[in-house]
Every structure is written in structure tokens, then in C-alpha cells.
Amino acid sequence: MSIITNINKLFDHRIRLGIMSILMVNEYADFNMLKELLGATDGNLASHTKALEKAEYILVEKQFIGRKPNTRYSTTKLGKAEFKKHIEALEKLIKKT
Amino acid sequence: MSNEDYLSDISEIKNLMNKSSRFISLSGLSGILAGIYALIGAAIAYCLVITYSGGTLYIFHGWVFWTCMAVLLMVALLSAVTGMLLTTKKAKKNGEKIWDNSSKRLLFNFLVPLAVGGIYCTIILSQGRYGQTGGLMLIFYGLALVSASKYSLGDIKYLGYIQIVLGLIASYYPGFGFWLWVLGFGIMHIVYGTWMHFKYDTK
Numbered sequence: 064m065s066i067i068t069n070i071n072k073l074f075d076h077r078i079r080l081g082i083m084s085i086l087m088v089n090e091y092a093d094f095n096m097l098k099e100l101l102g103a104t105d106g107n108l109a110s111h112t113k114a115l116e117k118a119e120y121i122l123v124e125k126q127f128i129g130r131k132p133n134t135r136y137s138t139t140k141l142g143k144a145e146f147k148k149h150i151e152a153l154e155k156l157i158k159k160t
Numbered sequence: 161m162s163n164e165d166y167l168s169d170i171s172e173i174k175n176l177m178n179k180s181s182r183f184i185s186l187s188g189l190s191g192i193l194a195g196i197y198a199l200i201g202a203a204i205a206y207c208l209v210i211t212y213s214g215g216t217l218y219i220f221h222g223w224v225f226w227t228c229m230a231v232l233l234m235v236a237l238l239s240a241v242t243g244m245l246l247t248t249k250k251a252k253k254n255g256e257k258i259w260d261n262s263s264k265r266l267l268f269n270f271l272v273p274l275a276v277g278g279i280y281c282t283i284i285l286s287q288g289r290y291g292q293t294g295g296l297m298l299i300f301y302g303l304a305l306v307s308a309s310k311y312s313l314g315d316i317k318y319l320g321y322i323q324i325v326l327g328l329i330a331s332y333y334p335g336f337g338f339w340l341w342v343l344g345f346g347i348m349h350i351v352y353g354t355w356m357h358f359k360y361d362t363k
Contacts, residue, residue, distance in 0.1 A: 080169060084176040092180065096261060100180055150173070153166050 069152035071145055073118055078103050078111045083138065083146045086121060091137040112136060120145060183262040183312050185254050187246035188361050191353025194239035198345035201235035202338070229285075235345075250361070262311060270308035273300055294337030298327030298344045313360070319352045 074080050081101045085092050092100075098108055115121045120142030125134050138146070178184065205228045212224045251258045277300020281293050305320030323344050330340040 077169075077172065080173060081176050084173040085180040088177045088181040096180070100176060150170070153170055157163060157166050157170070 069148050070156070071149040071152075073114065073120070074146065074149045076111065078107060079115060082108075082111060082115060082121070082136070083142065086136060086138040087143065087146060091124075091135045093133055093135040097136065115142070118142075179256075179262075181262060181311065183256070183260075183266045184360075185247055185251035185256050185258075186312055186316075186356070187243070187250045188353045188355070188357030188359070190239075190243040190246040191349050191356060193242045193246075193353075195346050195349030195351075195353060197235045197238045197242075198349060199342065199347075201231045202342045202346060204231050206338070266308055266311040269311055270304050273304040273307050276300065277304070291334030291337055292331060294341040295327045295330030295334070298323045298330055298341060300327075301345075302327055313356070315356065315359070319348060322348055 074083065078101055082097060085097060085100055094108070094112075097103075097112075098105065101108065103111075112121065112123065116123050119139055122137045122139055123134060124137075125132065127133065208224050208227055248258050257263070277296065280300070281296050284292055284296060302320045302323030302325075305323065306317050307320075309315075309317035309320060326340045326344040326348075330337045
């Protein structure tokens with residue numbers, strides 16, 4: 064069952080999958096953009112971005128726009144590769160049954 | 161997780177990817193109307209030139225020239241306003257925001273080539289090289305569409321390619337510039353708008 068091994072436990076959550084999906088097609092996204100698109104609460108989103116950051120799937124940059132702090136996220140090479148593997152595994156699983 | 165969960169995961173991923181990077185509420189109807197405006201504008205310009213400029217499309221002079229320019233500007237303005245109104249309406253229906261990252265990016269990528277083209281055409285016109293403007297307008301408009309297509313419905317790029325090809329033909333045969341302009345801005349908009357309307361709007 065080599066397919067199952069490619070299913071990434073880290074992506075096994077709607078919000079995390081959503082974060083990765085958005086970052087795959089956008090150069091970067093800031094916290095508010097993710098929040099709006101995913102309809103998540105601050106705390107919920109923060110915990111999931113932290114988990115992805117810890118795995119080094121996403122990169123977090125904190126900066127100031129004028130006086131407002133702004134956090135923006137982008138995917139790392141590792142994150143992109145892992146996400147692709149995960150999607151491929153999902154597709155195979157669906158095709159199989 | 162069951163099979164259905166995986167399926168809904170995939171569709172959710174697709175949905176988020178589109179929503180976050182593309183602005184898809186463009187209205188097909190506005191394309192049809194833009195084409196009709198262009199045809200009406202072209203007809204007015206044609207009648208003017210035939211009646212008052214001795215039938216030659218390329219030797220503009222005096223008020224005939226400025227009236228044609230005014231008509232052209234009106235066509236552009238009316239098309240832009242119609243496009244904005246219908247797109248806002250469709251965005252509301254889709255629950256999509258009219259002014260967000262994706263629509264800003266779309267507008268920016270569309271307007272940069274278009275503005276360059278507009279300025280360039282104005283320069284060419286001011287130098288009296290009227291024959292080239294039809295082709296140039298088509299080429300720059302086509303480039304603007306291709307550049308915008310990455311941030312909207314991908315189908316726009318086909319319209320863009322067609323306009324570019326028509327524009328290149330027009331720049332080689334300036335004598336047909338007017339008719340190619342009619343074909344590109346008029347007929348093609350109507351054809352494309354109808355196609356988009358039935359593909360996306362009537363669901």
C-alpha cells in the first residue's frame with residue numbers, strides 16, 4: 064500500500080489543505096486574505112499556519128506596512144513538493160475505488 | 161476518511177485555487193454589448209468618411225477625423241461602463257467581491273498593455289500614420305487580453321490570440337485595417353460573448 068504512505072497526515076485538515084491550495088497559486092498571501100478565503104477564526108488559522116511553518120512547508124514573514132504589522136505566507140519548495148505528492152495520492156485513491 | 165471526503169477535498173482545493181487567484185465574474189453579455197457598440201461606432205465612422213471624406217478611409221481631415229475619434233472614445237467608454245456594471249452584478253450574484261486582490265490583479269494586468277497601446281496609437285495618429293492604428297489597437301488589445309487571462313477565465317486568451325492575429329494581418333494590409341477592426345472588436349466580441357454567456361452565465 065504505497066499510496067497510503069503518500070497521504071500526508073499534516074494535510075489531513077480542511078484549513079491546512081486550504082492554506083496550501085491558496086499558497087500554491089499565489090506568490091504569497093497575508094493573514095487576512097487567508098482568513099477571508101477560508102472563513103476561519105484568528106486562533107484557528109494561527110494554529111494551523113504554525114503547524115505548517117514548523118514542518119517547514121510554509122514561510123512566514125512578518126513586516127510592517129506603515130505602522131500596521133502584517134504577516135505574509137508563502138510556500139517553501141518542500142511544501143510544494145509534499146502538497147503535490149498528497150494531491151496525487153488523493154487522486155489515485157479516488158480512481159482506485 | 162471515506163472516498164467522498166477525498167473527493168470533496170479535491171473540489172475544495174480547486175475552488176480555493178480559483179477563488180484566490182482568478183476573478184471569474186466577467187459577464188459574457190458585456191462582451192456581446194461591447195461588440196454591438198463597436199459595430200455601431202464603425203458604421204457611424206464609415207458613413208461619415210464615405211459622405212464627407214470622398215470615400216477614402218485614410219485621409220481624415222478636420223471635423224470628420226475628430227468626430228471619428230470621439231465615436232471611438234465613446235465606444236471604449238460605453239464598453240468599459242457596461243462591462244463594469246454587468247460584472248458587478250454577476251459578482252454580487254456569485255458572492256464574489258468586486259474589489260479584491262484577484263480583481264485588482266486582473267485589472268492591472270489588463271490595463272498595462274492597453275494603456276501602452278493607447279498612448280502608442282495616439283502618437284502614431286498625431287504623426288498622421290492613420291493606416292496603422294486599426295492593427296495596433298487590435299494587437300495591444302489582444303496582448304492585454306492574453307495578459308489578463310491568467311487572472312480570470314482562461315478562455316479570454318483565445319479571444320486575445322485572435323485579436324493579435326487580426327492585428328498583425330491589419331498591419332501588413334493597412335487597406336483592410338478598418339474591416340479587420342470591425343471583425344475583431346465587433347464580430348469577435350459578439351461571438352466570444354455569446355460563447356461565454358452560454359458556457360458560464362446560463363447555469
